[in-house]
Amino acid sequence: MTKKTHVTTTINGEETEFLCEPRQSLLEVLREVLDLTGSKEGCNNGNCGACTVLLDGLPVDSCLVLAVETEGAEITTIEGIAQQGHLHPLQQCFLEGAALQCGICTPGFIVGAKALLDRNPDPTEEEIRFNLAGNLCRCTGYDKIVRSIQEAADRLQSAT
Template identity: 85%
Template sequence: MKTHVTTTINGGSVEFLCQPRQSLLEVLRDELSLTGCKEGCNNGNCGACTVMLDGLPVNSCLVLAVEAEGAVIETVEGIAEQGHLHPLQQCFLEGAALQCGICTPGFLVAAKALLEKNPQPSEQEIRFGLAGNLCRCTGYDKIVRAVQAAAQTPEAQSPGLSKRPGLLSRTTQTEAKSL
């Protein structure tokens, strides 16, 4: 038996059918093709599947899709808008805060939630806030610095974390820069 679920995902109304045993992660990825959220452990220990559910970051592997009835969901696919990267995305790129990239969507969603709650976090607050997200490649250094850098952007400091133009073609000449 499948259940009909109506949700809002990344600002748009989305309806889907699912079995009660299907996780939100499974439905987002397999039914709705929102494959930005990743499965790393499927039991809430790695954070790669982090999405926003009614304004709070959750592990979508630990949410049943049927629970999302009436919920507002945001995924990594909704962070950039109309070709403009979010400051966090831009800072992750400029700061080389990703290597293999599998944990990156989860980090971005969690970091965005963190900055919305605490726009000027200390290093320790960032580390505590992102402790639910595992990264095996970077040693976290550049991730923490990218979040710090994003918090310093004017956009991040204005309400709602508005977008700024993407600067994908820019080469950052940061010889010996402390990044």
């Protein structure tokens, strides 16, 4: 077995240390070492976006990142989206808008949508669909997801 490497990162605002083998993806370490099982494995090859996390603020597929690459990085997972025990407006709107059925794609959609709204607080439907083209949903047909993101954008804007 390859020697393990010690990695220090910030995950959801907390300094986190872990040991990993070079071959382990960030997704494997999140789920199997750190018990952060909110990020899902869909395709494990960068097509579906179910494992989306923010790496230094940008959405990435955590299945296509080696955990050893994240030394010194800031990572936000779905577990870091709710604040002080309150659902983020995106999470609340997904619930109210029934934007999920099986739910496997949902963490990736919410993390990806948060990255979008952080940069573009009032996206058009086309911008939402274009920016979330890397997130696949096999249940909902996307319309409820898009509408829930629009609703969350409205609530976030009226709150500011």
